[in-house]
Amino acid sequence: MAIGLNYIDTYHRSGLYPIKLPCGIGLEGAGVVQEVGSGVKNFSKGDDIAYAALPLGSYSDERVIPEKIAVKIPDGITHKIAASIMTKGLTTYYLLYKTYKVSANETLLFHAAAGGVGQIFCQWAKSIGCKLIGTVGSDEKVDMAKKNGCDFVINYRKEDFDKKVLEITENKGVDVVYDGVGKDTFEKSINCLKVRGMMVSFGNSSGSLNLIDVKKYIVPKSIFFTRPALMNYMANRNELEEGAQALFKQIKFGKVKIKIFKEYNLSDVRKAHEDLESRKIIGPAILIPNE
Structure with a gap:
């Protein structure tokens, strides 16, 4: 057991x-x-x-x-x-296939890419053929995220991850951001999205999100925002x-x-x-x- x-x-x-x-x-x-x-x-x-x-x-x-x-x-x-x-794997399943059905060659940003969900998500997304950018909080975790399948890994303690993502994507932004961190990463995560991109906020390890200013965050790039939960999927x-x-x-x-x-x-x-x-x-x- x-x-x-x-x-x-x-x-x-x-x-x-x-x-x-x-x-x-x-x-x-x-x-x-x-x-x-x-x-x-x-x-x-x-x-x-x-x-x-x-x-x-x-x-x-x-x-x-x-x-x-x-x-x-x-x-x-x-x-x-x-x-x-079970929790991490079923979460990965609905994130990749139900919340937003990802396709090969799409670019994804995943926060905490060396964590429990990250280990499963990054490998699974890579098997689909996605281009994967991960964020981590230490150099030790950079190596782990790369082993998990990330094409690019950003240590957010050393550089602004939103600026680095835009550099990697040549200012196009990513198709989807998967954010299980919450309050500390929300605003910069929005900056990373392309026009009509999808913001998936599925956790709050840094604290819950404040009320979202739709005019400020959603309207400028017509982004989609969702806060999914495993029980509903x-x-x-x-x-x-x-x-x-x-x-x-x-x-x-x-x-x-x-x-x-x-x-x-x-x-x-x-x-x-x-x-x-x-x-x-x-x-x-x-x-x-x-x-």
Whole structure:
């Protein structure tokens, strides 16, 4: 059994995303079915399964989940890998195929290209044939982002990423910006877009966005803006199965390679959250229930 560690977990813990107590936290995990309810049709005792959805509560040794949120893990994918990829991988799937269906040769900007979502997104986007620009916060992460598939990597602590993006694109701008950082990068992200480009704000690791001045940010280049959420893109069984199978296929065929950055004992979850919030985690990380 393994539990996925995600930045959104810190939002639930801190209250940025309010939850009704009593409630655990944690969106994703993987393990073995111990028992099934009388109405369960698609799973049996002993099945290897993974999930990434409400209700919260994956930070646990055992739990009861509804059948509708689980998917079977195919042979060749471990519990640890499955737990580390469900939220990040399904997020990547909807970003690339549903929020905006990317095409080969389009130019994308992805923030935090060495992070957990970045590791999966960049490899997957590159397999489609996109031109990929990534931003990171250290020279160590530059190398990681390049390994993930970025054609260009910008250390935003050393240079203005919007100016560098326009230089790379010869002042044309990018087709899409994928921004999971939020408040600190929003304005410069808008600067990076081409006319009628797409701004995808899918996270707030630096804080939530303020109210958006449409006249100032949207109108000048007729850009599109969206704030997607995983739950709305995996809203039914068909969408979940489609996304999960696409994700597992990418991994099984080697187009997306997963390297787990760190494993924490569940009892050390405080340290795990501190490392998340201080940006010490490069790539997917997981929690292992205490034996």
